[in-house]
Amino acid sequence: MSKRILCKFFAHGACLKGEHCEYAHDWSAPPNNICTFYQRGACAYGSRCRYDHVKVSRVQPSGSSSSTGSVGPTISKPTATSGVTISGMAPVSSAQANLSPSRRQVLPPTIAAWSQQSENNDTLENDLVEGTRSDKPADQVICSFAAAGHCPRGENCPHVHGDLCPTCGKHCLHPFRLKEREEHSRTCEKMQRHLEALKRSQDIECSVCLERVLSKPTAGERKFGLLSECDHPFCITCIRNWRSSSPTSGMDVNSTLRACPICRKLSYYVIPSVIWYFSKEEKNHIVENYKAKLKSIDCKYFDFGSGSCPFGASCFYKHTIKPRLLLQRWVLNPNMYGYSNLLGSDEHNDNEDEHFSFADMDAVRVLSKYLFQPHRGITGEVQSAIDEMKLLPYSEKLHKRYSGDYDEEDLPTPWERSFMWSQLGCDTSDIDEMEFLHYLEEMDKMYSGDYDEEDFLPSERAFMWSQLGYDMSDDDYDY
């Protein structure tokens, strides 16, 4: 019962409590969109509030249960009759509406808004008590004061005091939640290592501005710029300035500007880092982290397939294509047959036959729909797919495959497989229909235009791209 509402930390992928969380870790659970200020009787936004102004019979168990004692009996009658009451909105009493926000904060915000209309709120109180009570030791909430460093209530504290974390020296380890303990120790040690590295990096000076990098005035400047090929320290601003300075009086970009100002060794990229390194492993770690981060950012030159990136396959950024863009490009320029052309690279032209073009995919999609809904007969859509002759080259290709050594591995998409099987007169019910329909839905969503990459989990995305014949394997960086 207590896990009815979606955990907002889980929604951001950052809930550390795991299975012990009081809130639901289930996407189907409704999100908590209830205004907490309204619950306490003083939402300054009134009817304009973004959150729901509804009564809840049950208050979520939370750490701030200390204020619950004053709820209930101290109902003060509103001085004026209640004003506008829109269903689901806050009944704002005129007296309250006249108060300035600062004045309003002085009022003890402990009375639920609806209770000002002298409603009974016994249910609220009862449920509160129920909500905070728990039986299993793992469900107990640890004292947040102790976790933050010091609990003023000491021995008399009603909450469990966590065990001492050896790294951060705080009583923040839950005695019964092993997973949470591990998680904390891990993050805590990581933080500690980072802090130590920061301390050691404190004295490192930039060789250009001759200042301590970590003592610079703004946070943006307090970063090192690591050169890939040598170990001379610079601040990120200086090294970037140098590398981007306009070549005056015959300075050569490739030999002078890209070289280390001290040893003149050429480095092709600069890695920003808040800490300096003292070993090769540390440097590698920083560089790998940086590359991994860039890999998750879409390349602005590639622009989802509508631009062209000068760095090609060695680009540090992510090269992804929006299917609709791909389709549009194909429609605009049908001569560019085959996905490798669409990607703007010439590398795959030789083995173009290995892959199917986007047009084929489109036709297969239509056809596979037909395959799974044979009762609908050949609809206009299917007919037009055939009419446009899009299907023809594809069937030919399939036949070619069929006549040779056909291997199921060669046909990675469900559509291709289903098509194959239908050609062979096989029973297509082998295919996990539900799974298939799910993909069809996704595809439809993409085509209909409201496709957003964020909608997909990485694995799904990878699958989508593989469906589109996009080769994921050439995404490694070799310099």
Add this chain to the structure above:
Amino acid sequence: MVDFSRVQKELQECNKDVKLSGISVKPKADSLSHLIGTIPGPVDSPYEGGTFLIDIVLPDGYPFEPPKMKFLTKVWHPNISSQSGAICLDILKDQWSPALTLKTALVSIQALLSAPEPDDPQDAVVAQQYLRDHQTFLGTARYWTEAFAKMSSHGIEEKVQRLVEMGFPEALARSTLEGVGGDENLALEKLCSS
């Protein structure tokens, strides 16, 4: 915009070991973007015993652009113009690096004095003489050092004194004298024309 905090640091650093290296950098006026550098002539060279003044102008891009340096003191050297004092040195042009400082640049110039590069000359006449008639070159270089680069503090004071007696303010007389490398006649000419 010149990075003045770096220039200030450089000046402090450089003036710390003036006694050891003999190289010093001082601001010419109030601005830190116009400086005067001093280098002693290297030993075992015809420039030994001389003190050479170098005019340093920092461009806006400093330290990402090289400082503009030229000799104020007249020098007889294949890589330094005997007319303008312009210096032919790679680190002041395409081989500049922001890790170099004014001091390291001046040290490089000092090294250039003891090791001329006649194959990449700034002053063709001097370079030719250096290659074809080395003895005459050494003689001329030594004479120029003697004539223009020897300005003992005593001599300078006398010159300043004389200019003051002629009616010029002392500070102006001193800076003008420094500006022309200690040549009293040139200083007088400059003072009169200004």
